[in-house]
Amino acid sequence: MPVDTALQEPRGRRTRERLPGRSPWVAMYHSVDDCTDDPYNVTVTPERLQQQLRWLRSRGLRGVSVAELLAARSRGAGRGLVGLTFDDGYGDFVENAVPLLRHYECSATVFVLSGRLGGENDWDVQGPRKSLLTAQGIRAAAAAGMEIGSHGLMHVDLTGVDEAQRRAEIQRSKAQLEELTGGEVHGFCYPYGCVDPATVDAVRRAGYRYGCAISPGSLTGVHAMPRVFVGQRDAPWRLELKRRIHRVRRRAWQIGESAR
Numbered sequence: 001m002p003v004d005t006a007l008q009e010p011r012g013r014r015t016r017e018r019l020p021g022r023s024p025w026v027a028m029y030h031s032v033d034d035c036t037d038d039p040y041n042v043t044v045t046p047e048r049l050q051q052q053l054r055w056l057r058s059r060g061l062r063g064v065s066v067a068e069l070l071a072a073r074s075r076g077a078g079r080g081l082v083g084l085t086f087d088d089g090y091g092d093f094v095e096n097a098v099p100l101l102r103h104y105e106c107s108a109t110v111f112v113l114s115g116r117l118g119g120e121n122d123w124d125v126q127g128p129r130k131s132l133l134t135a136q137g138i139r140a141a142a143a144a145g146m147e148i149g150s151h152g153l154m155h156v157d158l159t160g161v162d163e164a165q166r167r168a169e170i171q172r173s174k175a176q177l178e179e180l181t182g183g184e185v186h187g188f189c190y191p192y193g194c195v196d197p198a199t200v201d202a203v204r205r206a207g208y209r210y211g212c213a214i215s216p217g218s219l220t221g222v223h224a225m226p227r228v229f230v231g232q233r234d235a236p237w238r239l240e241l242k243r244r245i246h247r248v249r250r251r252a253w254q255i256g257e258s259a260r
Contacts, residue, residue: 023220024069025246026083026212028227029108032096035232037128042088044232046096053104055236056082063106065147067186070210070222084108085212085227087189088121088151089138091131098144107145111189111212112138114176115153123155135180142181149187150174150208159196166199171206186210190224200224 030042032049044052056063063084064072072078084101086093089112101108110133113119118134121127133141142148152158152169161169170188177185186209190199193214203211204223216224228242 023226024073024078024081024083025243026066026069026085026225026227027063027230028212028214029084029086029097029230030088031090031092031130032086032100033090033092033130038232040124040127041231041233042124042127044230044234046100048232048234049097050100051236052230052234052239053100053106055239056106057104063101063104063108065107065109066149066210066212066225067109067147068107083227085149085189086110088155089113089116089133090121091133091137093133094137094140094144098141098146101146102144107147109147109149109187109212110138110141111149111151111187112177113151113153113155114173114180116155121155138177138180142183147187148177148181148183148185149189149212150177150185151189152191155191157192157194158190158199158202159194163198166202167206170202170208174206174208187212189213195219195224 029044032046033043035043035045053063061080061082064081066083066085069078069081069083072081084106086097086108089110093110112133116132119132120129121132138148150173153173154169156169158166158169174185188203188208189212195213195216197219200211200219200223208223210225211223212227213224214227216226220226228246
């Protein structure tokens, strides 16, 4: 089933869509590069990413984009799939992450900032400057089989801006990326993981099929999906622990939903 079909919005308006089945395990990465100066813990080395992908495959798991994950789950074929996401659209994604992902037969979603193409991560005031993907880099990632999602225009907390700016960040970034890639942009990632009802509703109304947050609490749903942070310290034993903790947490969420 094509992704476009699998992720179609259901008829009618609902306050919040539920995730299909239990909340899926979606890993949240950022930069893949050297880690000598990283006060925000947003970087994993290529060696560590390789170790983590090898661990996934050794457990019979395969990393995929969020669109592929949701499409598979909608047809009951999501067993063994883990969502892989890379926030901020760092330039090192194409050079360091894509070759490893392809080697291990994985894909991923990279969330990019259409208002900062070829720029830098100057929102991380105390961190090292990192180059962001250019238009050419985004096309290269898409050509390699990676999903391109929106992270907004400028990496701002959308819960702290007025309605006009929020609408521009969400809608304009989608349009710009679709023009750039020639394909539909299905997913949105909330900068800093910050969500509130108005922002989630704006993402839904803009035509996104899903949204990725971090810990959205009661807003959890297809347009506010929780994710698990993965960093440089996450050796295989820590990933296994996080996987088991997620099983407990997602079970608790499901029980909480059914009780309403």
